[in-house]
Amino acid sequence: MGWEFQLPTKIIFGRGSLTRLGENVNAKKILLVTGKGGFREQVVKKIRKQLGNIEITVYDRIEPNPTYQSIDEGAEIIEKNGCEMVIALGGGSTIDAGKLMASIAVNKVKAYDYVFEGKKIEKKGLPLIAIPTTAGTGSEVTPFAVISDKEKKLKAPVRNRQLFPKVAVVDPEFTASMPAELTANTGADALAHALEALWTKKAQPITDYLALRAVKIIFENLKKACEEPQNMEAREELSLASLLAGMAISNTGTGPAHAISYPFTTHFGVPHGNACSLTLPEVMEFNALRSEKINRITQLYGPERLRELFKEVRLKTRLGEVGVKKEDMPLILDGVVKSTLEMNIAEMKREDIVEILNKIL
Ligand SMILES: [Fe+2]
Incomplete structure (x- = not known):
């Protein structure tokens, strides 16, 4: 090591x-x-x-x-x-x-x-x-x-x-005046950072600690902050989680959920956090099958819990909801940022991405 x-x-x-x-x-x-x-x-x-x-x-x-x-x-x-x-x-x-x-x-x-x-x-x-x-x-x-x-x-x-x-x-x-939608979007971005830091090739003990702590905080506080905008304790926790997840990716970079997210934003106007959260559960499933470490993490925070959380904070979870149709697939696939995709712990091919996208159509 x-x-x-x-x-x-x-x-x-x-x-x-x-x-x-x-x-x-x-x-x-x-x-x-x-x-x-x-x-x-x-x-x-x-x-x-x-x-x-x-x-x-x-x-x-x-x-x-x-x-x-x-x-x-x-x-x-x-x-x-x-x-x-x-x-x-x-x-x-x-x-x-x-x-x-x-x-x-x-x-x-x-x-x-x-x-x-x-x-x-x-x-x-x-x-x-x-x-x-x-x-x-x-x-x-x-x-x-x-x-x-x-x-x-x-x-x-x-x-x-x-x-x-x-x-x-x-x-x-400064985050207290964020409306629920922005809180959910930015919170999902932080969660995507934390999880992607865990499944990049550059993950290491310090970034893993930072990321796991951030994941825990977000699961415990995101819904609360969306439902009770004045809850300063939840806000403070989310600011901390965002910071810790940022510290993790500062050294690991991000992964597939980010790589695939960019065309959702440029072509369909999906806000960055939601654009990343769309494929996050599927990317997690993909990696859990290929990495013992990620598999262990899913015992605690599995893809089902992710989907549940995103629904609870009213994020869009299916491509249809953000206006992406089956015929848009080539556009999405061409917009994937390869250098970010290659950071993933396991190789993810074009056909793997097609499979992921089909699951959330
Ligand atoms: Fe991000």
């Missing part, structure tokens, strides 16, 4: 942890990347107040599944204004976008060339502080960013050590 584990991100966790932001900022000019919406504007005000005389430029045009165009736009602002640091406040889309802006502004490449053309980045980007407002993506502690090309309907993940945020400020209070 041999393995390594790397996580350079400093993590500050707990209700009210935003008050610790100032002590981690060392810059005169900052780009603050965020999305639109009342609650975020309140937090931006708080950040401005806390950071006093630091010059803050706000970029708030990030949408779900951020595009390469918005990344270039943000990087240009960084250059023009001479920003020395980036703060990303929002869900996974915002944090991913912030990571890439901070990186490409220094490396002077176009986002499209980097994400879709395989152009390399070598220099360390500007320091990034990630402040998640959902509990699911784990992007605050990963070296990944997922970017879309809306015209060509492409969505691709990139991995680079340089993309690890410098600091993650995880304040569960």
